[in-house]
Amino acid sequence: MKPNLRNFDLEEIRNFLKDLGEPPYRGDQVYHWITCKAAISFDEMSNLPKILREKLDKAFSLSLPELVELQRDEEGTTKFALKLEDGEIIESVLIPERDHFTLCVSTQVGCALGCTFCLTAKSGFKRNLKVYEIISQVVLAKRYLKEKGEELPLRNIVFMGMGEPLANYKNLVKALKILEDKRGFNFSRKRLTVSTAGLVEKMYELAKDFPTALALSLHAPNDELRKKLMPIAKKYPLKVLIKALKDFPRVKNGRHTIEYILIKNINDSLIHAKELANLFKKMPVKINLIPFNPHPELPYERPEEERILAFQKYLLSQGILTTIRKSKGLKISAACGQLRRRVLNHFSIPNSCDLKATIRAGTIS
Numbered sequence: 001m002k003p004n005l006r007n008f009d010l011e012e013i014r015n016f017l018k019d020l021g022e023p024p025y026r027g028d029q030v031y032h033w034i035t036c037k038a039a040i041s042f043d044e045m046s047n048l049p050k051i052l053r054e055k056l057d058k059a060f061s062l063s064l065p066e067l068v069e070l071q072r073d074e075e076g077t078t079k080f081a082l083k084l085e086d087g088e089i090i091e092s093v094l095i096p097e098r099d100h101f102t103l104c105v106s107t108q109v110g111c112a113l114g115c116t117f118c119l120t121a122k123s124g125f126k127r128n129l130k131v132y133e134i135i136s137q138v139v140l141a142k143r144y145l146k147e148k149g150e151e152l153p154l155r156n157i158v159f160m161g162m163g164e165p166l167a168n169y170k171n172l173v174k175a176l177k178i179l180e181d182k183r184g185f186n187f188s189r190k191r192l193t194v195s196t197a198g199l200v201e202k203m204y205e206l207a208k209d210f211p212t213a214l215a216l217s218l219h220a221p222n223d224e225l226r227k228k229l230m231p232i233a234k235k236y237p238l239k240v241l242i243k244a245l246k247d248f249p250r251v252k253n254g255r256h257t258i259e260y261i262l263i264k265n266i267n268d269s270l271i272h273a274k275e276l277a278n279l280f281k282k283m284p285v286k287i288n289l290i291p292f293n294p295h296p297e298l299p300y301e302r303p304e305e306e307r308i309l310a311f312q313k314y315l316l317s318q319g320i321l322t323t324i325r326k327s328k329g330l331k332i333s334a335a336c337g338q339l340r341r342r343v344l345n346h347f348s349i350p351n352s353c354d355l356k357a358t359i360r361a362g363t364i365s
């Protein structure tokens with residue numbers, strides 16, 4: 001199989017072109033086409049000689065995952081189910097904001113971490129995404145916006161789709177570097193947010209290799225409850241996790257984000273809010289409350305509106321910036337894993353029988 005050119009950074013592409021006897025600027029031209037212009041074929045590269053386009057086409061692939069299903073709600077939130085070359089299905093979600101779009105991308109097929117409130121977890125872990133499979137989600141979203149004639153730019157990328165990003169560390173960091181490169185995609189580093197359930201060693205590595213905006217999926221304010229909801233908490237107690245968060249550089253003095261799924265009668269009482277406030281009182285964080293998105297196959301419920309507001313009110317009263325995530329895309333299976341499950345049940349996909357039997361439900365990383 002030909003290597004996919006989206007796996008490579010500019011220096012690597014320049015070297016490939018050099019090996020083909022071309023001057024370095026040809027590498028820059030090709031890179032511009034596959035990043036800024038989101039090209040999907042060498043034929044589109046109109047400022048390259050035809051003979052070079054043919055040579056590139058013989059040596060490299062530019063293929064993208066196949067869009068097998070798209071759901072769009074009335075607010076414009078759009079969810080893509082994408083089929084990879086080996087038949088696996090991943091999801092990405094495009095979310096309209098006031099003056100830009102945010103894209104939520106996946107980093108793995110399935111996930112090994114087994115959070116009890118998550119549909120993706122029920123499918124188990126299949127494999128890590130390759131660099132080009134991560135980048136391709138951005139290319140597809142850019143092309144989609146262009147085809148729709150959308151004027152607002154795609155400005156934010158959040159690594160909060162399927163999978164634990166830090167468990168696919170090497171490919172994640174390379175994809176982040178390609179997305180930030182000013183000569184190509186040119187995303188601002190503070191607009192590239194990596195979410196993690198708390199792989200502490202990898203948080204320290206990321207702090208050295210690519211300190212960027214970080215979102216910690218906490219979901220419980222004490223070890224006992226966190227262990228019940230997130231098996232990874234057995235390995236990393238809150239004390240160790242919060243130290244790693246404190247040690248993680250803040251991009252341009254921004255705040256780290258704490259993601260907290262509010263689940264009815266599990267972690268949504270005022271006692272939990274107090275415990276949470278005590279953890280973060282003196283830290284520059286933003287707590288993002290995410291009311292649980294119910295699913296028939298998950299044993300949890302969404303708290304009533306008053307309870308959600310009371311939880312937020314308490315945190316605000318303690319001087320902690322706290323937002324409630326609007327449930328964008330509730331009507332379009334937007335919670336992580338739901339569209340994938342629907343698609344797997346609908347299409348005949350090789351090796352998916354075991355998945356069909358085991359995928360249950362999912363929310364968000």
Ligand code: SF4
Nearest residue numbers: 111115118121163365
């Ligand atoms: S919530 Fe995130 S980390 Fe936990 S199982 Fe689901 S995808 Fe994995």
